[in-house]
Amino acid sequence: MGEKAIKDKCGVFGIFGVDNPAEYTYLGLHNIQHRGQETCGIVTSSEEKKESKGKFKQYHGKGIVNDVFNEKILEKLNGRAAIGHVRYSTRGGSSLNNAQPIIVSTKNGVIAIAHNGQFANYKRLKRELIEKGSIFKTTSDTEIALHKFSKSNADSIKENIYEAFKDIKPSYSIVMLTKKELIGLRDSSGVRPLVIGYIEDKDAYVLASESVAFDIIGAKYIGEVKSGEIVIIDDNGLRREQLFNPGKQQRCIFECIYFSRPDSFVFSKDITISVARKEFGRQIYRECPVDADVIIPVPDSSIDAALGYSYESKIPFDWGFVRNHYIGRTFIQPTQTKRDVGVIKKFNPNKSIVDGKRVVVVDDSIVRASTLKKLIKLLRKFGAKDIHVAISCPPYKYSCYLGIDTSEKEKLIANEKSIEEIKNFIDADSLHYLSKQGMLDNKYLREGGFCTYCFDGEEVIKRE
Numbered sequence: 001m002g003e004k005a006i007k008d009k010c011g012v013f014g015i016f017g018v019d020n021p022a023e024y025t026y027l028g029l030h031n032i033q034h035r036g037q038e039t040c041g042i043v044t045s046s047e048e049k050k051e052s053k054g055k056f057k058q059y060h061g062k063g064i065v066n067d068v069f070n071e072k073i074l075e076k077l078n079g080r081a082a083i084g085h086v087r088y089s090t091r092g093g094s095s096l097n098n099a100q101p102i103i104v105s106t107k108n109g110v111i112a113i114a115h116n117g118q119f120a121n122y123k124r125l126k127r128e129l130i131e132k133g134s135i136f137k138t139t140s141d142t143e144i145a146l147h148k149f150s151k152s153n154a155d156s157i158k159e160n161i162y163e164a165f166k167d168i169k170p171s172y173s174i175v176m177l178t179k180k181e182l183i184g185l186r187d188s189s190g191v192r193p194l195v196i197g198y199i200e201d202k203d204a205y206v207l208a209s210e211s212v213a214f215d216i217i218g219a220k221y222i223g224e225v226k227s228g229e230i231v232i233i234d235d236n237g238l239r240r241e242q243l244f245n246p247g248k249q250q251r252c253i254f255e256c257i258y259f260s261r262p263d264s265f266v267f268s269k270d271i272t273i274s275v276a277r278k279e280f281g282r283q284i285y286r287e288c289p290v291d292a293d294v295i296i297p298v299p300d301s302s303i304d305a306a307l308g309y310s311y312e313s314k315i316p317f318d319w320g321f322v323r324n325h326y327i328g329r330t331f332i333q334p335t336q337t338k339r340d341v342g343v344i345k346k347f348n349p350n351k352s353i354v355d356g357k358r359v360v361v362v363d364d365s366i367v368r369a370s371t372l373k374k375l376i377k378l379l380r381k382f383g384a385k386d387i388h389v390a391i392s393c394p395p396y397k398y399s400c401y402l403g404i405d406t407s408e409k410e411k412l413i414a415n416e417k418s419i420e421e422i423k424n425f426i427d428a429d430s431l432h433y434l435s436k437q438g439m440l441d442n443k444y445l446r447e448g449g450f451c452t453y454c455f456d457g458e459e460v461i462k463r464e
């Protein structure tokens with residue numbers, strides 16, 4: 001086929017049973033904005049009163065929710081239920097064509113769908129559908145599910161979903177809206193998160209990629225949608241059913257290391273993921289103790305790991321870099337040159353903290369190493385004496401095919417260089433990665449299965 005599907009590293013949100021669902025969705029999406037900044041969208045459906053047919057309204061835009069939506073737009077998106085989506089993609093540009101939620105007409109009525117993840121067998125499924133005459137409008141693999149939907153002859157929406165998804169391999173965490181229901185569906189391996197919340201005074205249920213979306217709207221975190229489970233929310237409340245048998249659990253470990261917000265409950269044992277990240281930091285020190293004067297994070301994503309390293313080593317933590325918050329994420333800049341400039345725009349060493357000191361810089365991961373190379377050069381310029389680097393995950397060697405956007409394999413520095421070579425490339429005095437076992441033994445993580453493909457290349461969910 002030649003064409004590569006867009007990797008949808010995204011966030012989804014859904015709410016049922018409030019008078020201003022678009023406003024709730026806007027706020028929820030705002031709190032999961034880190035999951036995607038390219039496009040965003042909200043779809044609402046109005047209450048299906050007996051005399052009316054129910055109506056869908058939609059608005060999509062390029063950029064972040066704060067810039068795309070305003071009061072006037074949100075007011076027009078009236079209804080009783082809504083779903084929303086934030087999307088980030090390195091491929092296919094930021095075309096609005098690929099923005100979600102997508103609305104389609106099916107035998108069982110109009111539905112809107114928003115997806116986080118990437119189907120491991122999208123190539124085969126797409127080829128088969130094209131051979132049978134399907135025409136694709138987007139390059140997103142979500143459309144595959146919609147084609148499968150339209151081909152199903154099932155009588156109920158639940159059966160329709162079963163028919164559409166029974167051949168689709170993970171990963172997917174999906175929210176859907178019909179005229180009457182909000183539906184959540186999570187793949188049988190539980191790769192991407194999807195959680196349930198409840199707003200007590202409104203008696204309204206909420207679904208989201210991360211629980212941090214609930215905090216901003218006063219919803220209580222109830223728990224996760226289980227692997228292979230479908231959750232149907234309507235005027236009668238919430239129903240849960242195991243639509244597919246859970247398979248070998250393949251929760252994305254990178255959600256725990258980097259992607260999810262630290263204040264979210266993600267794949268952890270009833271604690272926010274920041275607690276587990278501190279444990280990652282403690283463990284690197286236990287594995288590779290280094291003598292130093294100060295531990296400094298690369299803010300924001302490695303703050304917890306750096307704190308953990310500091311607690312374990314009893315070496316003080318301090319703000320060796322001050323982050324400028326008025327630029328986007330460095331990694332997200334599309335070209336190498338822009339990314340390099342981005343690092344300097346984003347971080348500035350704090351001279352009084354690093355001058356003449358032996359520092360341990362803690363970061364959550366090294367992808368191409370462009371960030372650390374620049375930061376170490378800056379630290380040396382600002383007088384740091386010895387610079388040790390501790391990374392709170394193992395060497396990142398394989399590009400994710402289940403929905404985390406990273407560079408092609410060839411661009412991942414750990415794929416082509418040894419740890420010693422990477423240390424030399426970034427000009428550090430020492431470089432230590434957390435071991436895979438040390439990472440998986442983290443006592444705060446859920447038991448029973450994580451996908452570690454990006455570190456070991458073990459393709460448990462086979463690509464087709």
Ligand code: AMP
Binds near residue numbers: 329331363364367
């Ligand atoms: P690099 O400079 O290419 O080595 O990127 C490393 C930095 O990017 C780390 O500080 C991470 O916090 C961040 N990072 C890691 N993975 C991703 C990703 N998939 N998307 C965006 N940023 C990432």
